[in-house]
Amino acid sequence: MFGLIKSLVKDHLYTLKSTKFDTEGFIEDVLAKSRRLQEQYSPFIAINDSANAEGAGGMLYGLPVSVKDNICTRGLQTTAGSRILEGYVPPFDATAVAKVRQVGGIVIGKTAMDEFGFGTFATTCAYGVPKNPFDKDRSCGGSSGGAACVTAAADFPHIALAQSTGGSITAPAAFTGTVGLTPTYGRVSRYGLIDFSNSMDKIGVISRCVYDSALMLSVMSGYDPLDSTSSAMPSQDYTKYMTDSLVGVRIAVPREYFSDVVDRRISERVMDALAQLEDCGATYESVSLATTKYAIAAYYLIAVSEASTNLAKYCGLRYGLHDSIDGNFDAYFSKVRSEGFGEEAKRRIILGTFARLAGFRDAYYLKALKVRTKIIEEFKEVFRKFDVIATPSMPILPPRFSEIERMAPIEKYNVDLLTTAPNMAGVPTLSVPTGTVGGLPSGMQLIADHFREDALVKVGSVCEGLKWK
Amino acid sequence: MEVMIGLEVHCQLDTKSKLFCSDSTDHHGKPPNADTCPICLGFPGSKPKVNKKAIDYAIMIGMALNCKIAERMWFSRKTYFYPDLPKNFQITQYEVPVASDGYLNVGSSRIRIRRVHIEEDPARLVHMGGDITSAEYVLIDYNRSGTPLAEIVTEPDFKNTKDVRAFLQKLASMLEHLGVYDSSEEGSLRIDANVSIEGGERVEVKNISGFENVEKALNYEIVRQNGMRRMEVEVERETRHFDAESRTTKSLRKKETEDEYGYIFEPDLPEIHINGNWMENVRSAMPELPDQRVARFVREYGLTDYSAGVIVYTDKRLADFFEGCCRIYGRPAEVANWTINYLLKSLNWRSERIGASKVREETFVELLQMIDSGEITERYAKELIKEYVDSGESPRKIVGMEGDGGAAPLEEAVAKVAAENRAAVEELRAGKGEVMGFLIGRVLAETGKRGDPKAIREAIMNYLNGPEAGMPR
Structure with a gap:
């Protein structure tokens, strides 16, 4: 069954190696197509008009790559989706981007996202909301919405560099029928990633197929002396774990991830997938991850606490949005921050500042960290007996923008129900499409133990061959 | 009324590079903002990386101050908005400092050390057209931003300013002996002093450079607080700034408590384990x-x-x-x-x-x-x-006695003194030895107290036996 989803990327890279290729013409064509995508779906914040291919002979030579706008690109505007960084051109490449460029990847543009990653629907972006290629009235998911949008809509070979803190890769991958790989925390250097919640931020991939995600992970992962939290474990070629047999693979199915809150049509697709995986040699078993019910609260407390300190630096003094200098420092930065931050950013700054203040720090911030430890322990316990955990990716199908507008903040946060626990535990996840439900994509989330992306690629590659009723 | 003083001493650690990036800490002959990079300017996406040498130095200081060294420690973010802080938070240590519970004996008193922790120095502010409270505008030099600091915090064990001075001198000498601190750098030792008078609130005087200034600031503050007590005005808890020119302290702000800084763990830096091996290496390198x-x-x-x-x-x-x-x-x-x-x-x-x-x-x-x-x-x-x-x-x-140029002035002086004191000379000639001392004194006065009395005596005797003796000048 392996190989049913054809990797455009693989074919493209193969063609490049074996024939003479007009790189300039190709890039021009890709940029023109990107501009058309922008008109249709607005997935980009910036298109790189001076895109070029460096790193001749590298393993990604000639491959168009889009980069989520919170990942720094030297010489190309990087705003993290926020007006407060409008016009900011980083003087350096994020390590992940540098690695991609070194092996010939072509940065074609910066993709739209919720401001600083603060959202599940890519609707809080200061530069336009990406529209779902399946239905333009619906969300692409967030916060890596632009990345998923380009991936789903592009008819040229392309891989997206995305990023997740609490589900920002899984959500848009599920909503757009694409593959989203969120690596283990520390697997890919965060140097050059604009911080949201440093203890949970991970650079990952959104792609058309599992092979492409595995390929990009192989390029990006590895120790980086510039990021003290990056792992010393050597990188490897993750594409070699592509397989068509799951003999001996044990899958855990946590009850808490199939509750009534989850759209039944989505969980049924996961159960259908599990039955088919069993036919490929895997076994599955129901387990309990009881701490899951605390995950959203704990996740948001940690995330906003860290985010509120990370956002302190944006004060219109050294980069990004400026204003005429009058009044004292306090008056000036208050003015710039009032203008530059969107509503959700302000909400999270206030929440985060509150959660770490005197008198609340113990009850909120520190307690949330203890819950995280519990959640990690619980995952570790499951992975003693199982290779992967399978859950639905998102509890809902891609919602209409009009529906999102009516949601209260807490309702939006609750949509992260299935992704916050693995994300705060720092374990890797892979979201794979499970066909469409009523014309809208749904997805299955696979979770593995720390640094076991190999298990995700293995199971994920088999999932690509599954049939949907 | 008993005075209680506690100190926070910020010592710039004399490492080659900054605490979290590889920029140089030596800015001699360089313009402002020359030694900067995305990390110490807090650019989006940049991450700190710990300079291990700074930790070595802080461990050394802890050991020299008889402290317990933390086996596990980490960094924290202390959040406050100030233009000298590029990230508007400072990476410092909060819950567990690198060293704690030590002491330094000064004379007969023992000053307890509460903690020694590592943190990054903010940028240098230059107040233009006024001082910290009245400046028209402020220039920022980020060369200093990210310089490693060891903050040494004492218990409020000082009863007077003399002990403070003695402590600071001994501490500075100790830091120099350790080779962790360069006393020739301006502002390499900066002091915050907490002063309270029995029954009153604690006032913090911030950012004093130089030991003499510490003494002046404390003396002023003690007088001020005593004066308030006498006038029955309550001393409030606040932060004050010492103005070296007027030798006074000025109110900056009502003091925040430590908890109001909203500390979180620094998530970009993993926990640091100081194992026995590391400790031994530092100990064996202790001078x-x-x-x-x-x-x-x-x-x-x-x-x-x-x-x-x-x-x-x-x-x-x-x-x-x-x-x-x-x-x-x-x-x-x-x-x-x-x-x-x-x-x-x-x-x-x-x-x-x-x-x-x-x-x-x-x-x-x-x-x-x-x-x-x-x-x-x-x-x-x-x-x-x-x-x-x-x-x-x-x-x-x-x-001016080098070479033979030395002889002439002495003889001239003797001749001059003899001419002016003819009676004494006559008495000496007549055998009254006691006037010799007087004459030597006069000669000494003449030569600006230069010269050896023995040589002068000889010169006077030569004069008596010489040709000009007795001749009017």
């Missing part, structure tokens, strides 16, 4: 500490505890200077006497430390040798030393 050096001075040079203490605790360079002089000259008791009683006084009078002065071992020894050989009197040497400290010239050159 001789001031207390050990004092003991050695007593043992090797036969100094009193007091003398050895003055020399060593004042300044490491002074102790080095003393040993250097002893190597050239021998006679440690003489070197110590002249160093403590005269050299140090002259330096203090000029508010100068020996390292920054023009005093050199060779020239200082020359002065001692001139006394030995009778070229100058001790009394004159005490005067000469001031001029020597001022100019740094060779003492012989100052005296």
Whole structure:
């Protein structure tokens, strides 16, 4: 069954190696197509008009790559989706981007996202909301919405560099029928990633197929002396774990991830997938991850606490949005921050500042960290007996923008129900499409133990061959 | 009313590069903002990386202050908005500092050390057109941003400003002995002092540079608080700024408590484990500490505890200077006497430390040798030393007795004195020896107290026996 989803990327890279290729013409064509995508779906914040291919002979030579706008690109505007960084051109490449460029990847543009990653629907972006290629009235998911949008809509070979803190890769991958790989925390250097919640931020991939995600992970992962939290474990070629047999693979199915809150049509697709995986040699078993019910609260407390300190630096003094200098420092930065931050950013700054203040720090911030430890322990316990955990990716199908507008903040946060626990535990996840439900994509989330992306690629590659009723 | 003083001493650690990036900490001859990069400017996406040398240095300081060294420690973010902080938070240590629960003995009192922690120095602010409260605008120099600091926090164990001064001197000497601190850098030691008077609130005077200023600031603050007590005005908890020019303190803000900084763990830096091996490496690299050096001075040079203490605790360079002089000259008791009683006084009078002065071992020894050989009197040497400290010239050159140019002025002076004191000269000639002292004194006055009484006596006798004697000038 392996190989049913054809990797455009693989074919493209193969063609490049074996024939003479007009790189300039190709890039021009890709940029023109990107501009058309922008008109249709607005997935980009910036298109790189001076895109070029460096790193001749590298393993990604000639491959168009889009980069989520919170990942720094030297010489190309990087705003993290926020007006407060409008016009900011980083003087350096994020390590992940540098690695991609070194092996010939072509940065074609910066993709739209919720401001600083603060959202599940890519609707809080200061530069336009990406529209779902399946239905333009619906969300692409967030916060890596632009990345998923380009991936789903592009008819040229392309891989997206995305990023997740609490589900920002899984959500848009599920909503757009694409593959989203969120690596283990520390697997890919965060140097050059604009911080949201440093203890949970991970650079990952959104792609058309599992092979492409595995390929990009192989390029990006590895120790980086510039990021003290990056792992010393050597990188490897993750594409070699592509397989068509799951003999001996044990899958855990946590009850808490199939509750009534989850759209039944989505969980049924996961159960259908599990039955088919069993036919490929895997076994599955129901387990309990009881701490899951605390995950959203704990996740948001940690995330906003860290985010509120990370956002302190944006004060219109050294980069990004400026204003005429009058009044004292306090008056000036208050003015710039009032203008530059969107509503959700302000909400999270206030929440985060509150959660770490005197008198609340113990009850909120520190307690949330203890819950995280519990959640990690619980995952570790499951992975003693199982290779992967399978859950639905998102509890809902891609919602209409009009529906999102009516949601209260807490309702939006609750949509992260299935992704916050693995994300705060720092374990890797892979979201794979499970066909469409009523014309809208749904997805299955696979979770593995720390640094076991190999298990995700293995199971994920088999999932690509599954049939949907 | 009992005074209670506690100190927070910020010591810039003399590492080659900054605490979290590889920029140089040596900005000599460089314009503002030359030693900066995306990390110490807090650019989006940049991440800190710990300079292990700074931790080594902080461990050393902790050990020298008899502290417990943390086996596990981490960094935290202290959030407050201020233009000198590029990230608007400072990476520092909160829950677990690198070292804690130590002490430093100063004279007969023991000052307890609460903690020693590592943090990054903010940028330097230059207030234009006024001081911190009145400036029109502020310039920011990020060269200093990210310089490693060790913050040494004492318990409020000081009862008076003299103890504070002695503590700071000994601490500075200790830091210099450890080789972790460069005293020649301006602002390399900055002090926050907490002062309270029995029954009153605690007032923090922030960011004082220089030991003398600490004393002035504390004296002012004690007088101010005492005055308020007498007027029955309540002393409020607040943060004040010391203005070195007016020697007063000004209110900056009502004091925030530590909890209001909203500390979180620094998520970009993993926990640091200081294992036995690391500790052993640091311990074995520990140089001789001031207390050990004092003991050695007593043992090797036969100094009193007091003398050895003055020399060593004042300044490491002074102790080095003393040993250097002893190597050239021998006679440690003489070197110590002249160093403590005269050299140090002259330096203090000029508010100068020996390292920054023009005093050199060779020239200082020359002065001692001139006394030995009778070229100058001790009394004159005490005067000469001031001029020597001022100019740094060779003492012989100052005296002007180098070569044969030395003889003529003395003879001229004798002739002048004899002409002016004919009666005394006659008495001397008549055998009244007691007037000799008077004449020598007059000659000394004439030569500006230069000259050896023995030589003067000889010159006077020569004069009596010489051709011009008795002749009117």
